[in-house]
Amino acid sequence: MKTSKIISLLILAAAFSWTNVSFAASNKTANKNLNVTEDIDSLGGNEELMEMAQNIKSETRSRVVQERLVPRRNRVEFGLSYGGVIGGDSYLRTQSAGLSVDYHINPRWSVGARYYDYANNLTSEGQRVFDQAAAAKAAGTQGYAVDIDYPKNAMMAVANWYPIYGKTSFLDMGVTQFDLYLLAGGGQITLSSGTTGLVTAGVGVAAWISKHLSARAEFRYQTYKDNPVTGSRQLDTGVGTLGLGWIL
Incomplete structure (x- = not known):
């Protein structure tokens, strides 16, 4: 117990x-x-x-814009170009070599001057007509004039506007800055018949290889009046060029 x-x-x-x-x-x-x-x-x-x-809002988006690789304010750029003319006289094949100088007021605007020297060759149609005219003359029959008024050179002043720029990877070798621009201007063109007025407008792209060197591609519309044997006519042409620029 x-x-x-x-x-x-x-x-x-x-x-x-x-x-x-x-x-x-x-x-x-x-x-x-x-x-x-x-x-x-x-x-x-x-x-x-x-x-x-x-x-903190989920719908808010952030945007980062870096400065341009090449500052373009109060700078001068010189250029060389080579290209061809599309349209115009069907008897001619025209190519151009050009020199340019542009003054960059700021990254958006520049003004400049262009000079183009033209080289002309007959197209297959032009060569056929020329050969027929030469054969008729040699045979002593009534000949006819070949209707050609070819360009020799041109000078013009232009204004350029750069609304878009960006950067892209070029063949995985590095990042390249590019600028898209619009241009408009006018001047005079010297033809075999004399000198006449010229108006132009176009678009171009410049890819900056370095802080001084750029590669450029440009396409312009230009119009002028020529004066062949048969009388004056309005010619509407397109000009495509490739070139290099060097900015000081």
Whole structure:
């Protein structure tokens, strides 16, 4: 009987101890959860963090525009070009070699002067007509004039506007800056019959190989009146050129 009482007291003591340990652990967990909750709740009281969170908008887009590789303000550029003429007199095939100088007022605008020297060859149709006229003359029959008024050279003043520029990777060898530009101008063209007025407008692209050297491709529309034997006529032509520029 005495032994049974001692065993009962030991079991009761063990149960009491386990209850105290569980209660302490529960309090510790509750306190930890309470501290985490308080930390989270305290974020709402931090005005700086709340301001930053409110200013972040998922629909906002950021745009970074880097400066141009080649600064073009109050700078002079010289150029060489070579190209061909599309349209005009169907009897002629005309090519041009050109010199240019441009003064860059700022990165958007420049003004300049162009000079072109023309080389002319007969097309297959022109050669056929010329050969017929020469044969008729040699036979002593009534000949006729070949209706050709070919260009010799031209000079003009132009204004250039550069609305678009960007950068691209060229054959994985490096990054190249390019400019797209529009141009318009006028001047005079010297033909075999004399000198007449010329108006031009076009578009071009310049790719900067270095801070001084650029490669250029340009296409221009130009119109003028020639004066062949049969009378004056309006010629509308296209001129495509490739060239190099050197900016000081």
